[in-house]
Amino acid sequence: MPDTPSDIDPAGITTVACIGAGVIGGGWAAHFLARGYRVRAWDPAPDAEAKLRRVVAGAWPALTELGLAEGAAQDNLTVLPTLAEAVDNAEFVQESAPEDLDLKRTLLADIDAATAPDVVIASSTSGFPMSDMATTAANPARLVVGHPFNPPYLIPLVEVVGGEKSERWAVDRASAFYRHVGKSVITMDRELPGFIANRLQEALWREALHMVSEGEATVEQIDTAITDGPGLRWPVHGPCLTFHLAGGEGGMAHMLDHFGPSLEAPWTRLTAPELTTRLRDDMVAGCESEADGRSIAELVAERDRAVIAVQRAVAESRGRTDD
Template sequence: MSEPRAPHEIATVACIGAGVIGGGWAAYFLSRGLAVRAWDPGPGAGDRLRRTVDAAWPALTELGLAPGADPQAITLHPTAAEAVAGADFVQESAPEDLELKRSLLAELAAAAGPGVVVASSTSGFPMSDMAVAAADPSALVVGHPFNPPYLIPLVEVVGGRDSAPWAVDAAAAFYRHIGKSVIEMTRELPGFIANRLQEAIWREALHMVAAGEATPEEIDRSITDGPGLRWPVHGPCLTFHLAGGEGGMAHMLDHFGPSLKAPWTRLDAPELTPGLRDDMVAGAGRSAGGRPMAELVAERDRAVIAVRRAVAAARAAGDRA
């Protein structure tokens, strides 16, 4: 078994692919005081990467830079293998082309040193499908960010069929160490968690526009001025827990469960079995952390007010600019 790099021992990250995602990752790694070795075969990749880092740096500065953070601590290399040489962690962000991912990840796995994790930013491919060409896929994992990676904290981490447990754990530990919010998934799922939820809203929105039921403007406002204000605080599951009042998730499911069969979406609803009900109730309880409903409501209300004020202030500042 390879001995993985401890999170605090990682000083250099190879960013393979310097587009929107790869460039955003590079900016974030730099802001955490890390050095970046980059590779991208596209014309003008170096200039494009420099522009991405420069554009992200004011926001990263406002969020707070790590000691020693240097936007110039980045080097561009002529091959992927050279970029990976000497790197303590590898973040692959190539285009979403399965055959390209397979060949590139095989090359990166071969070039990476012992104990170096190679994480893919793929937005939907399972690692089991991407790792088939690698001679040794044990260090290959998914480290799926949300765009832009320098600003959105979420990273979903999951291994493939042949990923070593140490690699999954090491990737999750590293991302947490540099300030990311990590979901360490226990099983592969195409699209992972966040993209599947986002895609469900997106497809329903397209259905409504196509049928003349709503405009894009109405759909956007229905989220920004509606449930979107609550989600940064509690997310959809804990939001529905609060919707049940003192009875919480159990009351909400028992009372509104039949509406799952109402034609409110083009998606088929799952059967609300006793097992699913119990899982949702138990999960809401864990998310609540034993806090009483009144405390959760007060937390939500404070945060929603803060979000509304912050958004309004950002819009006003934009209007003055």
């Protein structure tokens, strides 16, 4: 077993297995294809291949706009009838099954049993720690979390963390591979329920649900509050540097010392509201109203164009030319 990630160069990987072909798995497949990899996919759903190819086709215009790697082609996707065939000859495995702990445990154990022992197996889980998912795998040392953000073909962030039985070489190799394929990687030092970015966005999401539940704000008002407010600052500086600037020349120290007492005013509702039928229906109706007749496919295309424009504008402002 290799001891360091340098024993296998991530640049030498040519074939990736995508296990699970839903929105996240399909997004991963599209990303890997656009970076020039051969992708072998498997999903037990009878209509999985048709759905997967639709996801890839839908992502391809945005990926083409960003720039395809040499040899990139949708034809490099192969959907296999069995898990064992999908991981055969794969040099990296990305699992993206539904968020069901028993399912994850069984599936990761099955992938582990069918995959060469020096291949890293990464899970796209958005909440489960690897320590809880790797309990039945024979070789948990090479199992890690590689948590992406939707859509994986467009949003660069991946959070990588191992479990109690994961070895450092697997965490480091996964991080190196993700960086090689163009991802922005946070390699976490320890497991944390929900990881980093999910915990942050879920805090905002819980507050949004509270405001809708209490009739304090509409869905559209909440979205506008972010898109036309702090959301404009976050692609450049995250929340910490944003508040650092709020302190003027004194920076974060002045901001905390000067505004400290008033900062506690919004900290009144950290628990999630009850998801009643009424709240559920209000959220659905609010989103339908805000969409104003635009289909999911139209909204995806709109989002992709805008995210690409934002990424390019931010890169240009920083003096980078990542194209």
